[in-house]
Amino acid sequence: MPRILLAEDNRLNQLVAVGVLRNLACDVEIVDDGAKAVEACLRDQFDAVLMDIMMPVMDGYEATARIRAGQEAAGLARTPIIGLSARAMDGDREVALNAGLDDYLTKPLREEQLRAAFQTWIPTPAEDEVLGPQPAAGALDITVDLTGRGLG
Template sequence: MRILVADDSPVNQAVARAILEAAGAVVETAANGAQALERLSSEPFDVVLMDLRMPVMDGAEAVGRIREGQAGPVDLPVIALSADAQPGEGARLKALGFDGFQPKPIQPASLISAIAQAVATRTNTPVRNEAA
């Protein structure tokens, strides 16, 4: 699985990379929404992890442009990342076009589960429960 991590923090990029590569994913990064759209326009990805607050272009604008068909497939799974976890945030972000939400600091098992769920939902594939 190819995953694009869009986050302006090199530390957050490194943490996400370590978690995802340990799970077998190929990880690429972008420092803002505009860079993410550039990468999505020229490279195939299976899922995007998108920070909400970034310079140049934030995550909400970037996901809106993805859903409008400006970069990558319009149905590409995009999961929001944010340190600002407020009640009702998940519903608000879904309304903006995100497929899921992961609060920071990132919890590895929760992140992997969110990715599996978002990909399964977009592809209508059941999620296998590895613990069963």
């Protein structure tokens, strides 16, 4: 289950995003400003961050820059950060990517767009990591009870 940090100050947008994230079987932690997002990312490991661009205390661009600097200084892996904004003007996406965000989605958040972003940014475990080693093709996986006490 992917662990996602949602940095969003608007309560209605939080509710929409949490609904979408739960439909995608994600574990969600919510913070309501950029400074708290920085603290959370330097305290815990997340599979991705959904970062509102326009927030009080610290906007998404500054928060992203501080997260990147903190992770680099601590030798931590780079967490994918996906910007969220109600703005859909030409050039907004490029500004976000140039500011260090990995992706940029517009609000209202839609499940299909978030699913596509996650497929790009969140590595999925290989089948054998999820299911464990599988028998070779054509091999039989049989358990035999030789004790007479039953397998149950």
